[in-house]
Amino acid sequence: MxxxxxxxxxxxxxxxxxxxxxxxGIGGLPRERGGLTELETAKTPNLDKLAAEGTCGxxxxxxxxxxxxxGPAHLSLFGYDPMKHNVGRGLLAALxxxxxxxxxxVAARINFCTVDDQGLVADRRAGRIATDVNQxxxxxxxxxxxxxxxxxxxxxxxxxxxxxxxxGPELYDSLNDTDPQVTGEKPHDVxxxxxxxxxxxxxxxxxxxQAGATLADDHPANMVLLRGFARYEKFPTMEEVFGIKCGAIxxxxxxxxxxxxxxxxxxDCGPEPEDxxxxxxxxxxxxxxxxLHYKKTDSRGEDGDFDAKVKEIEHFDSLIxxxxxxxxxxxxxxxxxxxxxxxxxHSWHPSPLILWAPYERRDECDAFxxxxxxxxxxxxxxRSTDLMPLMLAxxxxxxxxxx
Amino acid sequence: MxxxxxxxxxxxxxxxxxxxxxxxGIGGLPRERGGLTELETAKTPNLDKLAAEGTCGxxxxxxxxxxxxxGPAHLSLFGYDPMKHNVGRGLLAALxxxxxxxxxxVAARINFCTVDDQGLVADRRAGRIATDVNQxxxxxxxxxxxxxxxxxxxxxxxxxxxxxxxxGPELYDSLNDTDPQVTGEKPHDVxxxxxxxxxxxxxxxxxxxQAGATLADDHPANMVLLRGFARYEKFPTMEEVFGIKCGAIxxxxxxxxxxxxxxxxxxDCGPEPEDxxxxxxxxxxxxxxxxLHYKKTDSRGEDGDFDAKVKEIEHFDSLIxxxxxxxxxxxxxxxxxxxxxxxxxHSWHPSPLILWAPYERRDECDAFxxxxxxxxxxxxxxRSTDLMPLMLAxxxxxxxxxx
Numbered sequence: 001m002x003x004x005x006x007x008x009x010x011x012x013x014x015x016x017x018x019x020x021x022x023x024x025g026i027g028g029l030p031r032e033r034g035g036l037t038e039l040e041t042a043k044t045p046n047l048d049k050l051a052a053e054g055t056c057g058x059x060x061x062x063x064x065x066x067x068x069x070x071g072p073a074h075l076s077l078f079g080y081d082p083m084k085h086n087v088g089r090g091l092l093a094a095l096x097x098x099x100x101x102x103x104x105x106v107a108a109r110i111n112f113c114t115v116d117d118q119g120l121v122a123d124r125r126a127g128r129i130a131t132d133v134n135q136x137x138x139x140x141x142x143x144x145x146x147x148x149x150x151x152x153x154x155x156x157x158x159x160x161x162x163x164x165x166x167x168g169p170e171l172y173d174s175l176n177d178t179d180p181q182v183t184g185e186k187p188h189d190v191x192x193x194x195x196x197x198x199x200x201x202x203x204x205x206x207x208x209x210q211a212g213a214t215l216a217d218d219h220p221a222n223m224v225l226l227r228g229f230a231r232y233e234k235f236p237t238m239e240e241v242f243g244i245k246c247g248a249i250x251x252x253x254x255x256x257x258x259x260x261x262x263x264x265x266x267x268d269c270g271p272e273p274e275d276x277x278x279x280x281x282x283x284x285x286x287x288x289x290x291x292l293h294y295k296k297t298d299s300r301g302e303d304g305d306f307d308a309k310v311k312e313i314e315h316f317d318s319l320i321x322x323x324x325x326x327x328x329x330x331x332x333x334x335x336x337x338x339x340x341x342x343x344x345x346h347s348w349h350p351s352p353l354i355l356w357a358p359y360e361r362r363d364e365c366d367a368f369x370x371x372x373x374x375x376x377x378x379x380x381x382x383r384s385t386d387l388m389p390l391m392l393a394x395x396x397x398x399x400x401x402x403x
Numbered sequence: 404m405x406x407x408x409x410x411x412x413x414x415x416x417x418x419x420x421x422x423x424x425x426x427x428g429i430g431g432l433p434r435e436r437g438g439l440t441e442l443e444t445a446k447t448p449n450l451d452k453l454a455a456e457g458t459c460g461x462x463x464x465x466x467x468x469x470x471x472x473x474g475p476a477h478l479s480l481f482g483y484d485p486m487k488h489n490v491g492r493g494l495l496a497a498l499x500x501x502x503x504x505x506x507x508x509v510a511a512r513i514n515f516c517t518v519d520d521q522g523l524v525a526d527r528r529a530g531r532i533a534t535d536v537n538q539x540x541x542x543x544x545x546x547x548x549x550x551x552x553x554x555x556x557x558x559x560x561x562x563x564x565x566x567x568x569x570x571g572p573e574l575y576d577s578l579n580d581t582d583p584q585v586t587g588e589k590p591h592d593v594x595x596x597x598x599x600x601x602x603x604x605x606x607x608x609x610x611x612x613q614a615g616a617t618l619a620d621d622h623p624a625n626m627v628l629l630r631g632f633a634r635y636e637k638f639p640t641m642e643e644v645f646g647i648k649c650g651a652i653x654x655x656x657x658x659x660x661x662x663x664x665x666x667x668x669x670x671d672c673g674p675e676p677e678d679x680x681x682x683x684x685x686x687x688x689x690x691x692x693x694x695l696h697y698k699k700t701d702s703r704g705e706d707g708d709f710d711a712k713v714k715e716i717e718h719f720d721s722l723i724x725x726x727x728x729x730x731x732x733x734x735x736x737x738x739x740x741x742x743x744x745x746x747x748x749h750s751w752h753p754s755p756l757i758l759w760a761p762y763e764r765r766d767e768c769d770a771f772x773x774x775x776x777x778x779x780x781x782x783x784x785x786r787s788t789d790l791m792p793l794m795l796a797x798x799x800x801x802x803x804x805x806x
Contacts, residue, residue, distance in 0.1 A: 001466055002486060010469075053436065359746065361773050362437045378777045380784040382467055389468025393751040400749055401465055402472035402485065403495040403631075 011243030016395035025298030025339025042313035046320035054356030056365035057379025073336035079388030088230020093163035095257025112221035126221040237263025250293035301339030357394035414646030419798035428701030428742025445716035449723035457759035459768035460782025476739035482791030491633020496566040498660025515624035640666025653696035704742030760797035
């Protein structure tokens with residue numbers, strides 16, 4: 001499988017325009033063995049028409065059996081092998097809260113926790129404190145913790161979780177988690193696994209010391225555990241590798257963040273799906289490629305609410321006619337991963353795919369559903385990383401490889 | 404995916420005989436979305452029978468979305484990962500004209516071009532001079548250009564294009580193109596990107612100087628640009644890795660050349676498809692494996708002539724009964740890549756495949772067509788590099804891997 005850099009030599013100019021529509025977690029499972037999935041249950045006349053006109057298949061975000069997080073799942077759709085272009089958890093947390101992280105910054109996840117008189121961890125999640133308590137503790141830490149020559153930014157995530165971003169020269173991330181994973185033990189010291197990470201180990205140790213002192217009287221959240229240290233290494237941008245100007249339309253910070261990682265412009269828009277379509281309409285002439293993210297199919301799957309996910313899929317379907325009026329040359333509709341409501345979480349199942357494009361062969365898939373795509377789709381089953389090459393090829397934006 | 408060397412330890416003797424029939428560019432596209440391709444339109448009773456008896460699938464020459472040149476596309480069919488075993492453009496040009504290139508030779512493509520009084524490139528293609536003009540210029544260069552200790556061979560390709568092969572000790576190819584890609588600039592100097600290529604850089608610079616002096620009065624073709632320097636590195640041969648003696652039957656120099664690269668014997672034959680089949684018949688007992696190349700399916704696709712490509716496919720089909728009389732144990736029929744007449748060029752679409760072999764499972768594909776192979780074929784979709792292992796396995800020529 002060629003890496004993303006392979007395409008740099010093949011990029012070719014064209015006026016064609018592409019749209020990647022991601023209905024987050026749209027793939028699912030039946031309520032009972034042998035039944036219909038959420039997507040197959042939903043009435044989706046517009047997606048079915050697109051499927052009948054286009055060519056269908058399945059996409060595995062990473063590889064069969066692997067359940068991806070949203071970061072790797074989206075990177076894969078954007079053409080970046082998520083095994084090579086890894087996004088550390090700290091970095092994802094920073095992106096998730098919309099922090100404008102810069103290359104060279106190191107981010108880590110914070111868990112507020114409870115330690116006893118001897119400094120042993122008594123509760124790794126500080127009784128799952130409420131988010132508003134978290135916000136007050138974060139404000140306290142922001143005021144109190146200072147380290148010479150290092151920018152420190154702390155942001156609430158949710159309940160006992162927060163994120164810290166360190167900015168400064170020569171910061172590296174080969175550091176262990178301090179979370180001992182069990183109660184009754186001390187938090188681990190931060191130890192650098194290589195020479196260049198020693199500076200950051202010292203800063204993290206200092207940070208933890210100051211945070212512990214600041215929170216000493218804030219039982220149950222009287223200490224912090226740091227996890228998932230991750231330096232933001234600049235990715236080759238989609239413009240660099242594919243030669244396309246990319247616009248991202250998403251209402252959640254996480255997806256805006258992943259789009260920014262690969263160099264997309266994030267286009268402002270309101271919170272509703274209709275606002276996203278309007279933003280697409282307003283900007284349609286300005287970019288070669290759009291990524292439009294529809295969130296709630298995933299949210300209802302994570303809620304475990306089959307019927308509500310069906311409704312969200314139908315809502316997504318209702319947006320298609322207005323999108324088709326914008327006359328894209330290539331439209332792909334898929335999910336980043338599956339989120340079956342029976343599992344209430346992301347899953348490893350491949351995402352159904354419609355590739356509506358000018359130069360594809362006919363197939364026998366005339367409805368958008370997981371089983372239809374698997375059995376009657378002409379594209380077959382691919383890694384998500386193969387989608388961008390297929391879209392670019394149909395947009396006539398790839399040169400021939402070799403003579 | 405195992406590299407070619409992996410098979411060296413698995414090769415196993417057998418008397419079984421294999422035939423790889425490549426109908427160049429046989430895969431195509433419908434004239435209009437949802438219609439039939441050239442292959443699906445053609446009446447191919449013999450291929451349909453072979454498909455019904457055999458097992459079908461699809462082959463991607465490189466990976467989804469990537470359009471390959473003929474070199475990488477054939478190497479992939481022969482089992483060589485074209486990303487690892489790259490064939491430089493100069494080398495392909497030398498193979499294309501049938502030059503007997505040897506390991507260690509360096510080849511480069513020549514463009515005859517026009518330079519003005521100040522040496523700035525005025526036309527990168529010298530007004531696309533006629534091929535017979537090219538031939539006269541090549542003769543002039545052959546007489547005039549001499550470099551001590553270096554064999555220099557110049558061959559006409561077509562119009563403004565030619566190829567030069569340098570023979571001598573210690574020649575390497577990490578050299579830039581001299582083509583500035585735009586007019587109004589001087590040709591680039593030849594600069595070695597590594598120490599070992601410095602000798603060749605000096606030779607190329609000398610060559611360009613002598614060529615410019617020789618052609619000074621031959622406006623518009625009064626200078627040469629050199630592109631795609633490529634050293635011929637010896638490939639492991641198919642006999643070395645698979646343990647099979649291979650014969651190639653092809654009427655075009657390019658395909659003979661690629662076959663030679665992997666150590667096949669090139670069998671003399673006349674220019675017509677029937678001559679190729681006759682050559683196969685005459686040599687059938689002498690080799691374990693034959694590669695037979697049918698060219699015109701690609702040519703008519705590149706012409707953009709859907710109906711003519713249909714006719715060529717039908718001609719190809721008519722050869723099948725005589726071929727089947729030769730009692731091969733394993734026959735594979737496929738393309739090196741697709742050449743849809745609507746695109747008038749190679750494309751990224753997978754090639755349809757019939758594997759007619761003794762140890763395959765039944766499938767539901769009873770006609771040879773792209774959509775039939777995709778939806779009703781039992782083999783599924785693979786990289787072209789997987790074909791050789793599948794043929795060898797069916798020929799019982801591969802040992803078990805591991806205990």
